[in-house]
Amino acid sequence: MARYESLLDACGGTPLVGLPRLSPEVPADAPPVRLWAKLEDRNPTGSVKDRAALYMVREAERSGRLRPGATILEPTSGNTGIALAMVAKLRGYRMVCVMPENVSAERVQLLRMYGAEIIFSPAAGGSNQAVATAKQISAEHPDWVMLYQYGNQANARAHYETTGPELLQDLPTITHFVAGLGTTGTLMGVGRYLREKVDGIEIIAAEPRYGELVYGLRNIDEGYVPELYDAGVLTRRFSVGTRDAVLRTRQLLEVEGIFAGFSTGAALHAALAVAHQAIREGRRADVVFLVADGGWKYLSTGAYSGTLAEAEQALEGQLWA
Amino acid sequence: MAIEVRIPTILRSYTGGEKVVQGSGDTVRDLLTDLDTRYSGLRARLITEDGALHRFVNVYVNDEDVRFLGALDAKLTDGDTVTILPAVAGGAR
Helix, strand or coil, X not given: CCCCCCHHHHCCCCCEEECCCXXXXXXXXXXXXXXXXXXXXXXXXXXXXXXXXXXXXXXXXXXXXXXXXXXXXXXXXXXXXXXXXXXXXXXXXXXXXXXXXXXXXXXXXXXXXXXXXXXXXXHHHHHHHHHHHHHHHHHHCCCCEECCCCCCHHHHHHHHHHHHHHHHHHCCCCCEEEEECCCCHHHHHHHHXXXXXXXXXXXXXXXXXXXXXXXXXXXXXXXXCCCCCCHHHCCEEEEEEHHHHHXXXXXXXXXXXXXXXXXXXXXXXXXXXXHHHHHHCCCCEEEXXXXXXXXXXXXXXXXXXXXXXXXXXXXXXXXXX | CCEEEECCXXXXXXXXXXXXXXXXXXXXXXXXXXXXXXXXXXXXXXXXXXXXXXXXEEEEECCEXXXXXXXXXXXCCCCCEEXXXXXXXXXXX
16 A cells, blocks of 8 residues: 555555575575565654654543643654654644753754754763653653653554564564564564464564663662563563674665664674574574664764774764664 | 673772673573672672562673573573673663
């Protein structure tokens, strides 16, 4: 279907594309091991977050939390803010984002273009600080609506009801699903759906491992695990460093022509690890990984060119996923 | 048996500022016990009183989260790299 009543109706239904050149070679007579990319950059604002934003707003409207002209407040350093700002614009709400001051320039510009107001939180505190600041502002403005993507079940449900079924319909032979771990909404929603439908499915998280500055907490007790997270949905969880994520992001563009953000490189790195394991074990595998967004918003980091060491340096202290 | 252990900034007060230390053990539990003999107090920051891994601590063996490899019973072999990190909120969400 290619005709929609509005941009909001054009959310989801993204392509699943095979990666014949990037899929590792299997020995003769061995079962096939194939990699597939779910192109979530093909959503209205260019990221997987459109699904969650739309579901969270619709749920808040349905429950009466969100009334015409209301203000939406959200801790977000990028894609969710952009997605919510677009939905807010079309549905008639004011949008306020709380984000760390060390995110890329494009994100700030995009958010302002979509009409969002931005409150910056200190870079040293990372996303944890943005979440804490947003909760504080929310307490001061009880009439503002914080949809709170980290704990909002509508975030995971968007993927349970849309992304998951799309994947199963397009690839009934799916054996592995790999995605980046942030709010955990994508992995929880898709993971629960596929676990119900596919015997032995593996749900794999690729967690970005940033430079040390991002982990600048005062002590362990100030750590944070999203309320949505249920470890029981996952089968494995990988930590992917900046260098590996950049390497894979470049490889995806070089070999298959897909221009993605760095969180996608992290997911691809984990996808290749499980694909190679399947080959070692002589098992058939259809490994899907999620392309969360395109690379456009990260060009100013400079990390798409130069040596890997230079790219790593450029991304040091940045939230690259 | 030599295991390389990467220590996060916030726990380096226990390792005299060292980013990377060496340890030994057949499991993550053994490794943390071994480390505690030289870096006293480190183990108590990672394991709760009831003997489980602290909720806000993630431990990875060769970049894989040990909670999916048997948690503290996750097996270690010579040459493995163990990374300890505090749990933080996602990045560009």
